[in-house]
Amino acid sequence: MSLREGSLDPQADSSVSFLPHLEAKIRQTHSLAQLLTKYAEQLLQEYVQHQGAPFGSPGFSPPRLPVAGLSVPAPGHAALPLPERLRLDAVALAELPPLLDAVRRRQAELTPRAPRLLRRLEDAARQARALGAAVETVLAAMGAAAQGPRREPPAAAAPAPAGVFPAKVLGLSVCGLYREWVRRTEGDLGQLLPGGPA
Numbered sequence: 001m002s003l004r005e006g007s008l009d010p011q012a013d014s015s016v017s018f019l020p021h022l023e024a025k026i027r028q029t030h031s032l033a034q035l036l037t038k039y040a041e042q043l044l045q046e047y048v049q050h051q052g053a054p055f056g057s058p059g060f061s062p063p064r065l066p067v068a069g070l071s072v073p074a075p076g077h078a079a080l081p082l083p084e085r086l087r088l089d090a091v092a093l094a095e096l097p098p099l100l101d102a103v104r105r106r107q108a109e110l111t112p113r114a115p116r117l118l119r120r121l122e123d124a125a126r127q128a129r130a131l132g133a134a135v136e137t138v139l140a141a142m143g144a145a146a147q148g149p150r151r152e153p154p155a156a157a158a159p160a161p162a163g164v165f166p167a168k169v170l171g172l173s174v175c176g177l178y179r180e181w182v183r184r185t186e187g188d189l190g191q192l193l194p195g196g197p198a
């Protein structure tokens with residue numbers, strides 16, 4: 001069954017190409033995800049740079065603090081059907097902006113002389129919203145939009161942990177989650193491109 005006949009598997013019939021507008025939207029969204037993957041890596045590097053010792057020290061492995069409402073992509077993520085993976089990507093991207101905003105506010109207190117880091121955190125929140133909306137548009141164009149009412153992201157992130165070090169570790173976790181989900185979204189979208197991995 002091809003995409004025209006209702007199948008969501010782009011590899012199902014290679015003789016039938018994607019509808020032109022859908023293919024263009026997928027390419028555009030994938031390009032955005034590629035760009036944001038690079039930005040997410042830069043954000044993580046800059047975040048570490050401004051946290052001081054022991055962050056960035058060789059061999060330093062901070063504890064993984066749980067982040068309210070979001071976790072790393074599950075190990076079984078890649079085994080899920082592609083539309084379900086994209087739905088999970090969109091949900092995670094919707095959860096990230098308030099978390100990134102909370103990190104930015106805390107960093108404004110801890111590192112007020114790091115305006116570029118604060119700008120990057122603000123940009124990351126906006127970019128996560130934009131990529132999430134673009135993924136939802138792709139899903140809708142594929143006829144695979146999420147069923148039921150869309151869950152609204154939390155109005156405010158969980159309260160900041162007490163103490164400077166835990167706050168820095170939590171910020172590092174949020175920046176790492178941003179990188180992981182953007183990277184995962186890029187990979188998932190790449191599978192929709194003609195000639196992409198199966």
